[in-house]
Amino acid sequence: QVEGNAQLRTADILEKVLLKPGDLVSASKLRSDEEAIRLLYLDKGYADVTIGSRTEPGDAPGGVRVVFTVVEGAQTKIREVRFSGNAWASESTLRSKMDTKPPSLFDSGVYQASKLEGDRQKIADYYADHGFLDARVDRVEKTVETADGKNQLVITVYVTEGDQYTYAGMTFEGNKVFPAEQLAALVTQRPGKAVSRQKVLDDFQRVVDLYTENGYIFNVIDRREVRDEAAKSVAYVVRIVEYDKAHIERIVFKGNEKTAEEVLRRELPIAEGDVFNRA
Numbered sequence: 001q002v003e004g005n006a007q008l009r010t011a012d013i014l015e016k017v018l019l020k021p022g023d024l025v026s027a028s029k030l031r032s033d034e035e036a037i038r039l040l041y042l043d044k045g046y047a048d049v050t051i052g053s054r055t056e057p058g059d060a061p062g063g064v065r066v067v068f069t070v071v072e073g074a075q076t077k078i079r080e081v082r083f084s085g086n087a088w089a090s091e092s093t094l095r096s097k098m099d100t101k102p103p104s105l106f107d108s109g110v111y112q113a114s115k116l117e118g119d120r121q122k123i124a125d126y127y128a129d130h131g132f133l134d135a136r137v138d139r140v141e142k143t144v145e146t147a148d149g150k151n152q153l154v155i156t157v158y159v160t161e162g163d164q165y166t167y168a169g170m171t172f173e174g175n176k177v178f179p180a181e182q183l184a185a186l187v188t189q190r191p192g193k194a195v196s197r198q199k200v201l202d203d204f205q206r207v208v209d210l211y212t213e214n215g216y217i218f219n220v221i222d223r224r225e226v227r228d229e230a231a232k233s234v235a236y237v238v239r240i241v242e243y244d245k246a247h248i249e250r251i252v253f254k255g256n257e258k259t260a261e262e263v264l265r266r267e268l269p270i271a272e273g274d275v276f277n278r279a
Contacts, residue, residue: 001065001066001067001068002014002067002068002070003067003068003069003070004069004070004071004072005070005072006072007044007046007072007075008040008041008044008072012040013037013040013068013070016033016037016039016040017033017036017037017068018032018033018036019033019066025064025066030053030066033053033068034051034052034053034068035051037051037068037070038051041070041072042112042113043112043113044075044110044112045075045076045077045110045111045112046072046073046074046075046076047073047076047111047144047151047153048074048076048151049070049071049072049073050070050071050073051068051069051070051071052068052069053066053067053068053069054066054067054069055067073151074146074150074151075110075151076110076111076144076151076152076153077102077103077108077109077111077150077151077152077153078100078102078103078109078110078111078152078153078155079102079145079153079154080102080154080155081098081100081101081102081155081157082154082155082156082157083095083156083158083159084156084157084158084159085138085158085159085160085161086159086161087161088130088132088161088164089126089127089130089159089161093126094123094126094157094159097119097122097123097126098119098122098123099115099118099122100112100115100116100155111153116140116155119157120137120140120157123135123137123157124136125197125198127161127162128196128197128198129196129198129199130164130194130196131164131165131166131194131195131196132161132162132163132164132165133162133165133195133234134160134162134163135159135160135161135162136159136160136162137157137158137159138158138159138160139158140156140157140158141155141156141158142154142155142156143156163232164194164232165194165195165227165232165233165234166191166192166193166194166195166231166232166233167189167190167191167192167193167194167195167196167233167234167235168191168226168228168231168233168234168235169191169235169236170184170187170189170200170203170204170235170236170238171235171236171237171238172184172207172237172238172240173237173238173239173240174239174240174241174242175240176242177214177216177242178210178211182210183207183210183238186203186206186207186210187203187206188202188203189203195234200223200236204223204236204238207221208221209278209279211240211242212277212278213277213278213279214245214277215245215246215247215275215276215277216242216243216245216246217246217276217278218243218244218246219240219241219242219243220240220241221239221240221241222238222239223236223237223238223239224236224237224238224239245275245276246275246276247273247274247275247276248270248271248272248273248274248275248276249272250272251268251270251271251272253265
């Protein structure tokens with residue numbers, strides 16, 4: 001049973017509880033379920049929630065009734081999101097990258113710890129896609145103010161931007177199956193502009209895909225970053241260790257009790273002996 005919950009439905013709370021009727025009751029299981037309920041409330045913006053539990057004699061001999069007690073506290077809403085340490089990016093731009101926002105027509109403004117943790121990575125990713133490869137969120141400061149029984153949260157995000165790097169190209173080593181010109185044609189990012197980490201990853205993946213879609217699934221392909229601190233540029237070296245093509249040795253069907261294997265095989269675009277193609 002659950003007592004004290006007014007804002008969250010009992011059914012939603014009990015979905016998080018692992019303890020079920022018929023289970024052996026232990027203190028560790030109770031603590032684990034208390035924490036699961038607490039995390040549910042935190043995700044709904046109840047930062048001050050307190051969860052407890054007790055046992056009472058049950059209806060059956062040797063059985064107990066488990067009662068989870070909830071003191072919900074006030075729901076915490078975000079009043080403002082501030083930034084410190086940002087010189088290149090504006091506060092409005094960084095706010096637009098976050099899911100953590102004050103109340104608006106399309107957002108309840110409820111504080112959720114899980115959202116804020118994801119926002120830290122989104123800010124770092126935004127910087128990394130504009131040349132700031134070392135940018136990071138150092139810390140997030142949260143200040144709670146209570147007015148009229150409501151909690152309002154002021155969030156301050158402390159950023160270290162670091163230096164901005166330009167892209168100096170991608171070169172290849174060890175490739176014999178495909179010429180360097182063919183691999184370079186897969187690279188869309190152009191030298192001289194601010195490097196984008198996401199574009200680097202996408203370009204690298206296209207090179208990997210070219211090999212795997214032509215049967216070279218056992219190759220070792222890695223990427224090394226080479227920085228020129230004086231020029232504030234960064235280049236990438238892709239090292240390729242090539243092995244023989246992989247062929248499909250055997251195709252196995254399991255669980256087909258109503259449909260014959262030959263019927264299923266007719267639907268496949270591949271057969272034993274074909275060169276493996278990931279796509």
